[in-house]
Amino acid sequence: QSALTQPPSASGSPGQSVTISCTGTSSDVGGYNCVSWYQQHPGKAPKLLIYEVSKRPSGVPGRFSGSKSGNTASLTVSGLQAEDEADYYCTSYAGSNSWSVFGTGTKVTVL
Amino acid sequence: EVQLVESGGGSVQPGGSLRLSCAASGFTFNIYSMNWVRQAPGKGLEWVSYITSSSSTIHYADSVKGRFTISRDNANNSLFLQMNGLRVEDTALYYCARGFQWAFDMWGQGAMVTVSS
Secondary structure, eight states: OOOBBOOSEEEEOTTOOEEEEEEOOTTTGGGOSOEEEEEEOTTSOOEEEEBTTTBOOTTSOTTEEEEEETTEEEEEEOSOOGGGOEEEEEEEEOHHHHOEEEBOOEEEEEO | OOEEEEEOOEEEOTTOOEEEEEEEESSOGGGSOEEEEEEOTTSOEEEEEEEOTTSOOEEEOTTTTTTEEEEEEGGGTEEEEEEOSOOGGGOEEEEEEEEETTEEEEEOOOEEEEEOO
């Protein structure tokens, strides 16, 4: 099972929006509404931001939103803040044989 | 406090074995599926293994299939990963993560495994 493809980096100024893509296939991202997104600060464990494509766990700010079109999912961070500077990963259910696959990760820089 | 705490990491030579443990507290462990996810130094996340709440269904990544075994003890709120035939490329920080709606909603701080001769 190949990793989902994310851009290596993305950036934006405080207050702006940044969107990160996560491209897979019809066997994972495109086949199921089971995409989730994680934020990881250096030296810390990942934190769940979005599950089932667009749902936010309690406590996650509304600035984080998710969507999907075909084989590509997206995470948008609106109103960028300094603390949003981190690595972001997507993951998707990939069927009963492969189960789960992560994205390659995107480093977000707040300019 | 709701938490997951991994233990059992360490250094081992190629071909060796290690057993990781994950102690869960603050939630009803026996109703949740659990996972192991790893992260090699400076690299991205890689899902390793999954086990349902009752241990009835188990899955492994192709990279560890046949070498790693996931298990759990619901009576003692613990998750395990038995790792045999370790390779240099298994060197990573191993996280246990709680399963929720096809996502991982809670993570431990990780246990470091180093495979080197």
